[in-house]
Amino acid sequence: MRARRFLSGGWLSVYAFLYVVFLYLPVIFLPIFSINTAPTPKFPLTGFTLQWYADLPHTPALLDAAWNSLKVGVSASVLATVLGILAARSITRYRYPGRRTINGLIMAPLVLPEVIVAISMLLVMLQLGLSLSLFTVVLGHVLVCIPYSMTVLTSGFEGFDRSLEEASADLGESAFGTFRRVTLPMVAPAIISSLLVCFTISLDEFIIAFFLTGTEATLPIYIWGQLRFASKLPGVLALGTLLLVASFLLMTIAEILRRRAARRTQNEGGLYA
């Protein structure tokens, strides 16, 4: 009897609630201490201030890092999404030998230790005589973004009704025209979702950027540098809070779009169902 109650929802929902608290707890401390007047993060809170946020725009190194992150994020997300579209389309549309192996290889960066991925790329880039710069960071970020892009896009492309494309071709549309006027509108939400997911990953990614950058810092590298100075902590907390909010918003939009894409391709009526 007790076992039944244990496995039924009651206890589990309490556990689920505590688990969500455990997941969110550490993240919530960043915003809390970022608006606290005391420069060291400890309880009790001393008072409310926006001082740490107000200081952020007056730090040139931070603005440079933000600009670098933006450049890297946009380039990496566009490249990864383009490569992701090709691969996801191939995986969901065609059957051929070696398909699973190739897919496994493309998804591999997801489960490999990042340090090992980073140092391997570092070695090759140094061997090829490429000088480390934001460009090499982009190359690295594209590699780690592709698996996520693939996941989002595959869920958007799967269940895609092929007869719509065939109908378009039968009605005389060229291959490119079919893609632009039939395929693209159906999968656009998944593509935007992939772009947002990749941008978020690139914005937050530290290890690969840390190994592959030259002298230019991205935001996580800037934060890493600041962590050495205890007095800089409130500023880092404020910046961290802004990054958290940005990631949260981007991922929420991405998720809504991904679901819309999945719904679109799975409904029989297609676009207007």
Added chain:
Amino acid sequence: MTAAVEGSPPLRMTRARRNALLQSEPVQGFALISPTFLYALLLLVLPILVVIAHSFWTQHYLTIDRTFTLENYRVALTEPIYRDLLWRSLYISLTVSLLTVILAYPIAYFISFHGGRHKSLWLFLITIPFWTSYLLRVMSWKVILGYNGVLNSGLMGLGIIDEPSTALLYNSSAVIITLTHAWAAFAILPIFVSLEKVDRTLVEAATDLGDGPLHSFLRVTLPLSAPGVISAALIVMIPTVGDYVTPKLVGGKDGVMIANAIQAQFGKAANWPLGAALSVTTMLIVTLMAGATVLIIRALQRLAR
């Protein structure tokens, strides 16, 4: 002349065949995936091969001596410092994967069996913190672990520790807690997916045939969700063994892991071949550990039936 006349019909046929080949499904599919495939080959496979090659070479100051040697592996496996770091990394990643799977299973079960209409909302809620910067999450643990009141009461509520601990920061348990938190979502998703695939009628059948809820869970649901448990364990175990940020920020002296030593070889110590040998050794050992985990879970699954 005659040769050309004789040659043209087969030529036309080959062209037709080639066109057919070009329009065939496998070729089109492969052509479409080839840019991404090439990218992965160039930036993942080739670099890993280069690392493996380096692990057999020697570095003399700034030049690399390319005569084959196993010296780096001898150092990696026998020098006490690297051996200890390797053991600690394996211990930490094994503990973290065990903890994340045990903690994640009830959540995945709850969402799958009791999530009702809110399944996707629950999943979204649980994955959101995972999408925030890893560096920031580790940093916030650094902030929290210094303040025992909040952390200890929270952890005791969850049952992770039994009594308040005063020395939480800068040791391997700080690394374990931080990593367990960081990888939580990664463990929930695969378990959830495999629980969703469990045929509910089988659970009903077990109950109808007289099994209690606990029995039917242990004998039907749990064994059937073993594939999810396996992938959850692996997806946490392999990356955490090479974690760099967490040991660096919350590990202190006692929480240093192998990735920190690998990084040092590519940075200050400037001994690439040794760093490469350490990387290869880590990957090989974690692969063995992952293989053993798969075998153990499969054996348990068979026992449960």
